Amino acid sequence: MHKIIPAAAVALLVGTGLAAAQQAPAMHEGHLNQLDTDTDGGVSQREYQSFMTESFARLDRNGDGVLAESEVTEVLSPEQFTAIDANGDGGASRNEFLKRVMSDFAAADRGGDGQLE
Numbered sequence: 001m002h003k004i005i006p007a008a009a010v011a012l013l014v015g016t017g018l019a020a021a022q023q024a025p026a027m028h029e030g031h032l033n034q035l036d037t038d039t040d041g042g043v044s045q046r047e048y049q050s051f052m053t054e055s056f057a058r059l060d061r062n063g064d065g066v067l068a069e070s071e072v073t074e075v076l077s078p079e080q081f082t083a084i085d086a087n088g089d090g091g092a093s094r095n096e097f098l099k100r101v102m103s104d105f106a107a108a109d110r111g112g113d114g115q116l117e
């Protein structure tokens with residue numbers, strides 16, 4: 001639980017921005033715990049993807065299915081945004097977003113068992 005995990009860092013970033021922007025802080029328990037919706041002690045690919053899909057929907061304020069840089073300035077640095085916008089059209093589509101975060105997940109999943117612990 002004390003490893004530095006890039007995937008969790010992205011989640012933290014997204015979560016923190018949302019919490020700061022919209023809601024009372026509910027993110028202090030530990031982000032991996034929050035992502036672990038079936039509470040089996042690990043975050044599966046499916047849990048991670050479903051969290052990220054929800055995050056995407058919340059970040060996409062105008063609901064056009066694409067994150068404009070202006071929609072994510074609070075949670076992503078310009079470098080991170082550029083990294084997500086794989087085709088460089090200035091918008092992060094859902095596919096681009098998920099592809100990026102799921103590759104972070106794979107990179108963080110050192111055991112290769114599809115679970116982050």
Ligand SMILES: [Ca+2]
Pocket residue numbers: 035036037038039040041042043044047
């Ligand atoms: Ca789990």
Ligand SMILES: [Ca+2]
Pocket residue numbers: 060061062063064065066067068071
């Ligand atoms: Ca949008």
Ligand SMILES: [Ca+2]
Pocket residue numbers: 085086087088089090091092093096
């Ligand atoms: Ca794009």
